[in-house]
Amino acid sequence: MFGLVGRAVESLYYVCVGLWTVAKHTGRAPITKEFPDTMPDLPGAFRGRLALAVNPETSEHLCISCRQCERVCPDKCIDITAHKSPETGKLELIDFKIDHGLCMFCGLCTEVCPTTCIINTNDFEMSDYSREALIYDLKKLTLTQDESAHYFSKKYLPIPKPKPKPAPKPAAAAAKPADGVAAPAKPAPPAAKPAEGAAAAKSAPAATDKPAGDAAATKPTAEKKADDSKDSEKEKAAPEPSAAEGKAEPDKTEG
Amino acid sequence: MLSKSNLQSLLFLAVAVGITLLFLTGQVGGVLSGAGLPAYKADLFAFLAIVSVAVVSLAFGGNKTMIMIGGTVTAFIVLTAFQDSMVRYMTLGAIFFAIGAYGMVASRNAVRMLMSIELMINAANINFVTFSRAVDPEHLGGQLFAIFVLTVAAAEAAVGLAIVLAIYRNMATVDMEKFNLLKW
Amino acid sequence: MEGFPQLTTWAQANVEQAVFYLLAVIAIPLAYGVVCDRNIIRSGFLLIGVFSTIAGLFILLSAQFLALAQIMIYGVGITLVVVIALMLTNPKAEKESMPALSIHKGPAIFVACFLFMCVYLALRSAENWPVKTDVAALSAAENLSRIGQSLLTNYSFHFEFASILLLAALIGAVMLAKAEPAVHDLNELSANEDKLKSSERADDVVKV
Amino acid sequence: MNPAVFEIGKFARLTVIWLSIIFGAVWAACWAVGVFAPALINASGMPTETASLASEVLRALVPVVAVAVFIPINAMFMVLCERRALALFTVRKGPNRVGPDGLLQTAADAVKLLFKEDITPHGADAVMFTAAPIIFFAPSIIGVLPLLAAASGNHELFRSVNLPTGIFYVLAIASIPVVGIVMGGWASNNKYSLVGALRSAAQAISYEIPLVLSIVAVCLMAGTLDVVKIADQQKDSLLSWNIFGGGALLPYVNLVVAGLQGNNEQVQAIMQHFQAQPLGPFAAVLMVVCCIIFFGIYITGACAEVNRIPFDLPEAESELVSGYNTEYSGIKFAIFFLAEFTNLFVVCSIASIMFLGGGHAPLPGLEQGFTEMLGGILKQLPGSKEIFSPGWLINSLVNPSTVSQAFWIILKTYSLVIFAILIRATLPRFRIDQLMAFGWKRLIPLSLILLIALTYLRELV
Structure with a gap:
């Protein structure tokens, strides 16, 4: 009997403690973030909308059209159009499309990207009125220099080394004879260089002239032909827009 | 839309309501006195007329439920319209009692039987309260009796339903037809 | 309705009869529904309607306390218990079949009509009811206090006896409705307990 | 100002506004049915008996009218009050978009449910x-x-x-x-x-x-x-x-x-x-x-x-x-x-x-x-x-x-x-x-x- 009463009093006491604990919270400022008014302070690792970064220092486009992101994407939402420039022999990016309606924001593409070009931004407001509007093209995807700098610093990414400027012509000349096959023995082939820069990001800038005999450079060669033929097919199918893009893009990346 | 049986029963309803209206306006009494019969028995004649029309339309295959409900309501109005208020209440009690008796005899489900018993008990309660109002308004003996009836009915419902549940647990049915263990 | 003398007299003169017939016309179909509806759970709910209209009749008979008790005990308490009992048994089994066997219907109708005619003819033939038409009904407050006083003076024995009856009914209902596990159930139960113990032991081993 | 005090103040303000709406409405309904309408009837030149009976009926209806007006509005306020008070207890803000301080949130909800x-x-x-x-x-x-x-x-x-x-x-x-x-x-x-x-x-x-x-x-x-x-x-x-x-x-x-x-x-x-x-x-x-x-x-x-x-x-x-x-x-x-x-x-x-x-x-x-x-x-x-x-x-x-x-x-x-x-x-x-x-x-x-x-x-x- 007394045990029962004691337990009743005890449980009542704990109920009162609970009530008082909750009631004390009335005296606190609300922790609610009112979203459209105040944007949430998201961490750098947040996986939001995909975007293509430019070099935050030189503002050159980081994509090297290596198609690794396209291959790794489980949803097949990335679609890269590139062709081999006849002058330089390098791959030139014509269009880069990501269907955000398909994307599941797994972040695998950002993992494999050798140049840290494709990144997850903190932007998550992508709602639109049609599914077609969710397919972002190169223009929509490419970040400005300031935005790139912001995300590079936020994600603690190393700043990639700029592409060597004074070497367009020799590189083009060198690339012409060796059309289909990459030249691993040649010193500093420009096509492989940005990849090198990303892979060896922490090495000193002096190491740029290292010969590109690594796996990063040699592996893509096997698939290059197939890619090229695919690209030419695509160009045939839709020549005009891609040509326009191709014209527009180099200007943008240069400037 | 209207099936034949529904049409039959609607026809019956119209006739019954007509008889009731004739009775309420005093026409039936006039007819009776014209025929040399005592006019104060007009309500019984109207009642018999309604019953016979009901039987005829039942024989022609009318909707039974509609005919029974309509017949009872009109017969009730005919039988009580010119009576004392006390007789009115007690006639309603008698109707509840009769319906309860019908349910008790005819229903197969044990729980429905219990519900019919509750209906009969309530019919008795109406009578008690009516007597209390009309005969004994100072001492309220009828109301007190009704209160005790309420108590006993509550106890009866609890025990009865417990028995029904126990039977259901043993025999997996509440059908009265199947409770034939005590045959001989 | 104190404070509205004119309204009260008007209502007594005109409304009472109309309300009585309204309640009767509602109640009779509901009562038929209780005994005839194919769906027995619906007839359980209709029973609530019947009891509520009877509570209305009690108010017309100026038995306010009884009307409220009727709503509280009958209309809600008993009927809900009935409905729950219906749901605990298998109402679907009855839903398909007829509510009554046709072999029972004829005698049942005869019994019902006979009972009704007996009561009604008795009512009609009795000439000398000791009716006190001149006495006004007690007011609600007086009614209440009169009932309370009677229950604790003249009817105190009945009152106590009713409480004993209720207690006995409560215990009896609990005993009847309590499920006694059958023998094979008991076996299963002990087997389960064994399993439970062994699994607990297994947990202990894992923890260690 | 201390934001917590600010939130409690907003809650209090909302309560006062809603309660005054509720009681204003109830008072107006009671006044219209129990005072104004009988006066109108008395002034309309009906026979005295009928007029007084009608006004008595109206005055007897006042409690029903008061409850019928009070209950829906009050329930609307109680829903809002519950949500705001829960928000206060759980250190949130609660509904604050529809109308000033979310004053009309439940009214909007009610309209939505009706349609x-x-x-x-x-x-x-x-x-x-x-x-x-x-x-x-x-x-x-x-x-x-x-x-x-x-x-x-x-x-x-x-x-x-x-x-x-x-x-x-x-x-x-x-x-x-x-x-x-x-x-x-x-x-x-x-x-x-x-x-x-x-x-x-x-x-x-x-x-x-x-x-x-x-x-x-x-x-x-x-x-x-x-x-x-x-x-x-x-x-x-x-x-x-x-x-x-x-x-x-x-x-x-x-x-x-x-x-x-x-x-x-x-x-x-x-x-x-x-x-x-x-x-x-x-x-x-x-x-x-x-x-x-x-x-x-x-x-x-x-x-x-x-x-x-x-x-x-x-x-x-x-x-x-x-x-x-x-x-x-x-x-x-x-x-x-x-x-x-x-x-x-x-x-x-x-x-x-x-x-x-x-x-x-x-x-x-x-x-x-x-x-x-x-x-x-x-x-x-x-x-x-x-x-x-x-x-x-x-x-x-x-x-x-x-x-x-x-x-x-x-x-x-x-x-x-x-x-x-x-x-x-x-x-x-x-x-x-x-x-x-x-x-x-x-x-x-x-x-x-x-x-x-x-x-x-x-x-x-």
């Missing part, structure tokens, strides 16, 4: 499905009528609903909604609804007993079932409230006060009274304890009756989708929602009348001062001389004592409502077997024992 499609599920019993919300909601309108008399300080327009069986009437009517729940749950043709409905029925039947027993204890102390009389018996001060033993402690407090003041004659008189009852002080303290426990039992039973957390098993959304109202949509769902909150309000107002002194202030001076202050304010209003002249129509409804009683009763009721919200924010849900065991094995024996104890203690005090 939603009204779906009757396949295989449902259509008649019962439609009748269930009505049976659930109608009792909350007709059940509060006797409480109006107490809430308005027995104003002449509301006197007619003051039944001698007042609190019994309220309890009897308040037991009906569970029928609506069971009906709706069964008629929905959904097993979750049915399980929720059955749980609700079991819970309501079990917890009604301790609830009624605690009310019986109050009636025992008051010696009447009339809510106005019960409220008036508690008008002296805080100590005469039923929660504090209904004045059991008053003589002892008076003795102490008299002793401190040195009023020897009074001390002598009271001491003589004590010599007749030597166990008096002891019994009085025990009685106060009993009454406080009864209040706790009442609050517990009331929470269970209206299906509030921690007793919201009928609509336990983690187990039963939404319980008995799973299949309801549109206006029927709105009615269920409305009635749930109205029932909460009704049980809280019963508690404030039965236990917390009804429309009377905690201290006698406070009430008098408040009434006088109100009278002063009313006289300061522009055109007050015309308003208070006997011929003018407004006069009969603006009565300082009525306003003061309504103010206090609303204050107490809403304090209890916010306490219920605090309980909701704190306690987790019971399990069904715990719930039934708690009801039958703890609360009912406890309340029976306390009731017997109270009858003896009452003689000893």
Whole structure:
């Protein structure tokens, strides 16, 4: 009997403690973030909308059209159009499309990207009125220099080394004879260089002239032909827009 | 839309309501006195007329439920319209009692039987309260009796339903037809 | 309705009869529904309607306390218990079949009509009811206090006896409705307990 | 400014605005039906008999009109109040978009619900499905009528609903909604609804007993079932409230006060009274304890009756989708929602009348001062001389004592409502077997024992 009463009093006491604990919270400022008014302070690792970064220092486009992101994407939402420039022999990016309606924001593409070009931004407001509007093209995807700098610093990414400027012509000349096959023995082939820069990001800038005999450079060669033929097919199918893009893009990346 | 049986029963309803209206306006009494019969028995004649029309339309295959409900309501109005208020209440009690008796005899489900018993008990309660109002308004003996009836009915419902549940647990049915263990 | 003398007299003169017939016309179909509806759970709910209209009749008979008790005990308490009992048994089994066997219907109708005619003819033939038409009904407050006083003076024995009856009914209902596990159930139960113990032991081993 | 204080201030502002809307609407409706329309009829040159009968009918309708206006608006405010108060307790902001400070959130919700499609599920019993919300909601309108008399300080327009069986009437009517729940749950043709409905029925039947027993204890102390009389018996001060033993402690407090003041004659008189009852002080303290426990039992039973957390098993959304109202949509769902909150309000107002002194202030001076202050304010209003002249129509409804009683009763009721919200924010849900065991094995024996104890203690005090 007394045990029962004691337990009743005890449980009542704990109920009162609970009530008082909750009631004390009335005296606190609300922790609610009112979203459209105040944007949430998201961490750098947040996986939001995909975007293509430019070099935050030189503002050159980081994509090297290596198609690794396209291959790794489980949803097949990335679609890269590139062709081999006849002058330089390098791959030139014509269009880069990501269907955000398909994307599941797994972040695998950002993992494999050798140049840290494709990144997850903190932007998550992508709602639109049609599914077609969710397919972002190169223009929509490419970040400005300031935005790139912001995300590079936020994600603690190393700043990639700029592409060597004074070497367009020799590189083009060198690339012409060796059309289909990459030249691993040649010193500093420009096509492989940005990849090198990303892979060896922490090495000193002096190491740029290292010969590109690594796996990063040699592996893509096997698939290059197939890619090229695919690209030419695509160009045939839709020549005009891609040509326009191709014209527009180099200007943008240069400037 | 209207099936034949529904049409039959609607026809019956119209006739019954007509008889009731004739009775309420005093026409039936006039007819009776014209025929040399005592006019104060007009309500019984109207009642018999309604019953016979009901039987005829039942024989022609009318909707039974509609005919029974309509017949009872009109017969009730005919039988009580010119009576004392006390007789009115007690006639309603008698109707509840009769319906309860019908349910008790005819229903197969044990729980429905219990519900019919509750209906009969309530019919008795109406009578008690009516007597209390009309005969004994100072001492309220009828109301007190009704209160005790309420108590006993509550106890009866609890025990009865417990028995029904126990039977259901043993025999997996509440059908009265199947409770034939005590045959001989 | 104190404070509205004119309204009260008007209502007594005109409304009472109309309300009585309204309640009767509602109640009779509901009562038929209780005994005839194919769906027995619906007839359980209709029973609530019947009891509520009877509570209305009690108010017309100026038995306010009884009307409220009727709503509280009958209309809600008993009927809900009935409905729950219906749901605990298998109402679907009855839903398909007829509510009554046709072999029972004829005698049942005869019994019902006979009972009704007996009561009604008795009512009609009795000439000398000791009716006190001149006495006004007690007011609600007086009614209440009169009932309370009677229950604790003249009817105190009945009152106590009713409480004993209720207690006995409560215990009896609990005993009847309590499920006694059958023998094979008991076996299963002990087997389960064994399993439970062994699994607990297994947990202990894992923890260690 | 401290943001927490700012949030509480916003909540208070919202409450004041809503309450003034509610009472403005109720007052306007009462005035139109009970004062203006009869005056119009009298002026219209009808025959005197008919005119006075018609105006009596209209005046008799005033309580019904008041309740019919009060309940929907009040339920809308209670939903908002609950959401805002929960937000305060859980350090959030709550609805704050629709209208200033989210003032119109529930109005918008109500409009939305009214325009939603009204779906009757396949295989449902259509008649019962439609009748269930009505049976659930109608009792909350007709059940509060006797409480109006107490809430308005027995104003002449509301006197007619003051039944001698007042609190019994309220309890009897308040037991009906569970029928609506069971009906709706069964008629929905959904097993979750049915399980929720059955749980609700079991819970309501079990917890009604301790609830009624605690009310019986109050009636025992008051010696009447009339809510106005019960409220008036508690008008002296805080100590005469039923929660504090209904004045059991008053003589002892008076003795102490008299002793401190040195009023020897009074001390002598009271001491003589004590010599007749030597166990008096002891019994009085025990009685106060009993009454406080009864209040706790009442609050517990009331929470269970209206299906509030921690007793919201009928609509336990983690187990039963939404319980008995799973299949309801549109206006029927709105009615269920409305009635749930109205029932909460009704049980809280019963508690404030039965236990917390009804429309009377905690201290006698406070009430008098408040009434006088109100009278002063009313006289300061522009055109007050015309308003208070006997011929003018407004006069009969603006009565300082009525306003003061309504103010206090609303204050107490809403304090209890916010306490219920605090309980909701704190306690987790019971399990069904715990719930039934708690009801039958703890609360009912406890309340029976306390009731017997109270009858003896009452003689000893």
